[in-house]
Amino acid sequence: MDLMQERWTTPVVERPAVERAAWRFREILALPEVGERFERVRRWFHLRESTYDVTNRCNLRCDGCYYYEGEKQFARETPDPTAWRELLDAERARGITYVVLAGAEPALVPDVLQACHDAIPLGCVATNGVLPVPGSIGYRMHVSVWGDDATSARVRGMPGMLRRQLEVWRGDPRAVFVYTFTRENIDQADDVVATLAAADAKVTFNMFSAPVGYAGPLRHDAASLAATRARMLELLDRHPRHVLFSPYSAVAHTQPLGLHDLFGCSYPRCNPSTFIGLGRSFRQYRTDLTWDRQVSCCVPDTDCADCRHYASGSAVVTARMHRHASHPDTFRAWLDYVDTYLAVWVAGYEKGANLCRQPPAPPRAVGEEERS
Amino acid sequence: MASNAGAMDLRTLDDRGLELRIAEILISELKLEDVTADTFDVGLDLVDELGIDSMDLTTVALVLQDVFRVAIDEDDYPRLKSVRAIREYIRSKIAGA
Numbered sequence: 001m002d003l004m005q006e007r008w009t010t011p012v013v014e015r016p017a018v019e020r021a022a023w024r025f026r027e028i029l030a031l032p033e034v035g036e037r038f039e040r041v042r043r044w045f046h047l048r049e050s051t052y053d054v055t056n057r058c059n060l061r062c063d064g065c066y067y068y069e070g071e072k073q074f075a076r077e078t079p080d081p082t083a084w085r086e087l088l089d090a091e092r093a094r095g096i097t098y099v100v101l102a103g104a105e106p107a108l109v110p111d112v113l114q115a116c117h118d119a120i121p122l123g124c125v126a127t128n129g130v131l132p133v134p135g136s137i138g139y140r141m142h143v144s145v146w147g148d149d150a151t152s153a154r155v156r157g158m159p160g161m162l163r164r165q166l167e168v169w170r171g172d173p174r175a176v177f178v179y180t181f182t183r184e185n186i187d188q189a190d191d192v193v194a195t196l197a198a199a200d201a202k203v204t205f206n207m208f209s210a211p212v213g214y215a216g217p218l219r220h221d222a223a224s225l226a227a228t229r230a231r232m233l234e235l236l237d238r239h240p241r242h243v244l245f246s247p248y249s250a251v252a253h254t255q256p257l258g259l260h261d262l263f264g265c266s267y268p269r270c271n272p273s274t275f276i277g278l279g280r281s282f283r284q285y286r287t288d289l290t291w292d293r294q295v296s297c298c299v300p301d302t303d304c305a306d307c308r309h310y311a312s313g314s315a316v317v318t319a320r321m322h323r324h325a326s327h328p329d330t331f332r333a334w335l336d337y338v339d340t341y342l343a344v345w346v347a348g349y350e351k352g353a354n355l356c357r358q359p360p361a362p363p364r365a366v367g368e369e370e371r372s
Numbered sequence: 373m374a375s376n377a378g379a380m381d382l383r384t385l386d387d388r389g390l391e392l393r394i395a396e397i398l399i400s401e402l403k404l405e406d407v408t409a410d411t412f413d414v415g416l417d418l419v420d421e422l423g424i425d426s427m428d429l430t431t432v433a434l435v436l437q438d439v440f441r442v443a444i445d446e447d448d449y450p451r452l453k454s455v456r457a458i459r460e461y462i463r464s465k466i467a468g469a
């Protein structure tokens with residue numbers, strides 16, 4: 001089945017058929033819905049992120065957890081909120097405007113989260129969602145979901161996990177549930193997303209991206225990438241009010257090549273340039289408040305060749321505006337991607353209707369071979 | 373967006389004229405206040421001193437492509453460090469075309 005030929009009911013903005021050989025940027029922006037959406041997302045171009053492991057403790061111990069796969073878990077914890085406040089004040093002073101607080105489980109250190117929020121109020125907490133986080137901490141809350149309850153019981157050691165997560169987060173506008181597709185849980189997404197939609201919760205999609213050295217059964221292959229893309233598009237179609245995603249997000253994250261090979265990752269771990277952007281300003285702090293440029297990225301223990309992580313894409317695809325600005329279709333696709341990223345990561349940002357219903361393959365950089 | 377609808381004929385512009393046009397684009401795209409094309413410091417470092425971010429630099433690069441009809445490669449962004457550097461870059465693209 002050709003996925004792009006499927007029937008669509010996802011809200012999209014109809015557009016006139018326009019075909020020409022070469023487009024100039026301002027001609028693309030002159031298309032009404034394109035210029036309007038560009039101005040909307042452009043207001044957030046000032047976001048400059050860094051990430052922080054705020055604790056090395058967790059209330060769960062999930063198989064394949066990124067955090068406990070790597071070395072960061074051995075860093076000494078800094079429990080003093082004052083130390084975090086001082087660090088985040090210094091971060092703000094060097095231009096950081098957006099923080100991703102992760103760990104192990106950040107909900108175990110609410111005083112640290114509060115101190116961070118008091119210093120930099122835009123950000124996101126990556127949580128397993130089992131514990132509540134005080135309402136005064138106005139960050140986006142990304143609640144991780146790894147499959148249905150049977151899978152969660154097996155892999156995360158917690159029975160009734162989705163029910164518990166919904167008890168904690170139902171009706172909380174900060175929460176976005178993040179369903180991570182592995183090779184083994186593709187079919188389970190139907191029931192999980194239906195349950196979340198019935199609870200009026202928002203959900204977005206992530207791709208399992210293998211940690212360095214991992215060769216286990218969760219790693220995607222060609223068949224699971226295609227099946228995941230089909231499932232993502234179906235769910236986006238079926239639950240348009242609750243699934244924060246775009247057709248192009250599905251296409252970009254299920255290519256045979258990972259994000260680094262497709263787009264050229266701009267995180268310092270992959271990018272030696274300190275000229276501008278993430279290569280210049282991004283840091284990944286461990287719990288002992290140290291950082292190391294050589295390993296700095298949003299998912300430091302991930303194999304770059306297999307990286308399709310939603311956090312990575314949010315930065316890496318977004319940064320590649322230039323190569324998407326050659327045609328209205330690719331630019332609409334990019335705008336949908338950025339609109340999705342903002343809705344997922346920025347509390348209060350409302351996702352617009354997707355503009356591109358038949359997304360093209362990710363564009364290559366000038367001079368590169370045709371890929372995927 | 374920058375108001376100039378057509379592409380510039382670079383043969384009619386001397387270096388100062390080209391720098392003024394580049395400064396106008398920067399002022400328009402970055403919504404800069406308290407500066408005019410005439411008073412824009414052509415040596416001002418856009419990243420280190422003006423604090424331009426990567427997405428705004430991309431927007432500027434795309435508008436420069438439109439206005440001056442030169443192809444700007446993403447890898448060349450580090451060469452767009454100031455009005456003067458952009459002027460030299462555009463001249464070099466024209467000379468190499």
Ligand code: SF4
Binds near residue numbers: 270298302303305307
């Ligand atoms: S793991 Fe992903 S985000 Fe991290 S440096 Fe590699 S490609 Fe970039």
